[in-house]
Each structure stands twice: as structure tokens, then as C-alpha cells.
Amino acid sequence: MKKDLNAKLSRGALRTLDAFSGAMIDLLRTKPLTSISVNELCERSSYPRATFYNYFDDRDDLLTYCWIAMSxxxxxxxxxxxxxxxxxxxxxxxxxxxxxxxxxxxxxxxxxxxxxxxxxxxxxxxxxxxxxxxxxxxxxxxxxxxxxxxxxxxxxxxxxxxxxxxxxxxxxxxxxxxxxxxxxxxxxxxxxxx
Known part of the structure; x- marks a missing residue:
């Protein structure tokens, strides 16, 4: 992950992380991980690809963040x-x-x-x-x-x-x-x- 989760995150950063992780979870409820694209995640979360890549290296990096958030x-x-x-x-x-x-x-x-x-x-x-x-x-x-x-x-x-x-x-x-x-x-x- 490109953001240090041990550091204090701004409300905007937390909103963005929540939006992307929420999009991932919503999509996983309806389809396999292998069918989920970064474009879909961005569309579902209402953020551009550039924002996605400011936070995550790839889809799997976002998935790891989802596990962190759940745990x-x-x-x-x-x-x-x-x-x-x-x-x-x-x-x-x-x-x-x-x-x-x-x-x-x-x-x-x-x-x-x-x-x-x-x-x-x-x-x-x-x-x-x-x-x-x-x-x-x-x-x-x-x-x-x-x-x-x-x-x-x-x-x-x-x-x-x-x-x-x-x-x-x-x-x-x-x-x-x-x-x-x-x-x-x-x-x-x-x-x-x-």
C-alpha cells in the first residue's frame, strides 16, 4: 500500500480508502476476484484511476487493504x-x-x-x-x-x-x-x- 496505515490519515484519505474497499467488497459479492478490474473499482467508488494508483499498486493491494480493514x-x-x-x-x-x-x-x-x-x-x-x-x-x-x-x-x-x-x-x-x-x-x- 502506498499510504502508511500507521500514520494519522486525513478524513479525505479515510473516505477514499473506504470507497475503494467498499467497491471491492460489493463487487466480490457478485463476481469472482479474477473478473474485477481497476476500471470497475474506480467506477463503483466514483474515483478516477489516478486516485486508485495514488493509494494502491494494483487490485491485489486493495484486497490486502480490505483484509486489514476487516481484521x-x-x-x-x-x-x-x-x-x-x-x-x-x-x-x-x-x-x-x-x-x-x-x-x-x-x-x-x-x-x-x-x-x-x-x-x-x-x-x-x-x-x-x-x-x-x-x-x-x-x-x-x-x-x-x-x-x-x-x-x-x-x-x-x-x-x-x-x-x-x-x-x-x-x-x-x-x-x-x-x-x-x-x-x-x-x-x-x-x-x-x-
Missing amino acids: GQARIADLESTEPSGRVDLALDMMADMLEDNAALLEEVLEHNPVDGPLFASLRAFITERSRELMRTCIDRERHTLPLELVADHYADTLMLVLDWSYLRGHALMRPELHDYAHVLLEGVERPRA
């Missing part, structure tokens, strides 16, 4: 203040909240976009990267002998695997089951050092 701010401070044994559950809950809060939209979008297509590949990549950021920040360095980057990647990939299984592949797990699945899959990594 809200990750609560890294909450993770840091949580006991190490609860951090995986909290990170998993953050990502599950995003999916549950947007369940109706995702269901509509699934009608036009296959679960193994580019739209959901983008969503998976976003969730995995967000999970990596959370886990890199909050891994208990005392519990692991492996390189922390490797452990963070393993945790993030495992969280995505469980979320994908439950929310995108239709195996509807309750939160305690999500947590159990993640911990079973992470058992070898989470085992305390002797």
Missing part, C-alpha cells in the same frame, strides 16, 4: 501480557474473530470465488502473515531451543491450518476445539524443555 488492529499488547501458555489461544482467537465477524460476507463471496482460488489464497496469506507478526512478537524465548523465526513460522502456519479447516473448508469447530486442534498439532514445539 482491525491486532492486540499485540494483549499477547505480550498473556502467560506464554495462553498466547497461541489468544492469537488464534484474534484471527477467528476476524473470520466470524465477517462470516456473512465470506459466505456471499464463497458463492463466486472458489475456496482454492486467488481470493482465498490472499486471505490465507494475510492471516498467516498476521499470525507470524503476532507470534514473532510474543514467543516465549525461554521455552524454545529452535530459532525463534522458525518457531514463529511454524505456529503461524499451524494456526492458519486450523482456521482454514474450520472456517473455509466447512468443518465448523467451536473455540475449545480450535484450541485443542492447534495444541495437538503444536505439541512437539510446545513441550517445555527438560
Whole structure:
């Protein structure tokens, strides 16, 4: 993205971002991502192409912004203040909240976009990267002998695997089951050092 989302954005910039993300979401409700053009996004949002390219590199960049807008701010401070044994559950809950809060939209979008297509590949990549950021920040360095980057990647990939299984592949797990699945899959990594 060409705008720094960590900086204070003007009302005009926020309106523009909302217009483009709203246009993307509206179009995804009726057609596959691969059929959506920048021209359509500009027409739907009532902004010219030049404005689009002032904010985004391409359509996929806008899609990433849509995921950011849906997820809200990750609560890294909450993770840091949580006991190490609860951090995986909290990170998993953050990502599950995003999916549950947007369940109706995702269901509509699934009608036009296959679960193994580019739209959901983008969503998976976003969730995995967000999970990596959370886990890199909050891994208990005392519990692991492996390189922390490797452990963070393993945790993030495992969280995505469980979320994908439950929310995108239709195996509807309750939160305690999500947590159990993640911990079973992470058992070898989470085992305390002797």
C-alpha cells in the first residue's frame, strides 16, 4: 500500500480508502476476484484511476487493504501480557474473530470465488502473515531451543491450518476445539524443555 496505515490519515484519505474497499467488497459479492478490474473499482467508488494508483499498486493491494480493514488492529499488547501458555489461544482467537465477524460476507463471496482460488489464497496469506507478526512478537524465548523465526513460522502456519479447516473448508469447530486442534498439532514445539 502506498499510504502508511500507521500514520494519522486525513478524513479525505479515510473516505477514499473506504470507497475503494467498499467497491471491492460489493463487487466480490457478485463476481469472482479474477473478473474485477481497476476500471470497475474506480467506477463503483466514483474515483478516477489516478486516485486508485495514488493509494494502491494494483487490485491485489486493495484486497490486502480490505483484509486489514476487516481484521482491525491486532492486540499485540494483549499477547505480550498473556502467560506464554495462553498466547497461541489468544492469537488464534484474534484471527477467528476476524473470520466470524465477517462470516456473512465470506459466505456471499464463497458463492463466486472458489475456496482454492486467488481470493482465498490472499486471505490465507494475510492471516498467516498476521499470525507470524503476532507470534514473532510474543514467543516465549525461554521455552524454545529452535530459532525463534522458525518457531514463529511454524505456529503461524499451524494456526492458519486450523482456521482454514474450520472456517473455509466447512468443518465448523467451536473455540475449545480450535484450541485443542492447534495444541495437538503444536505439541512437539510446545513441550517445555527438560
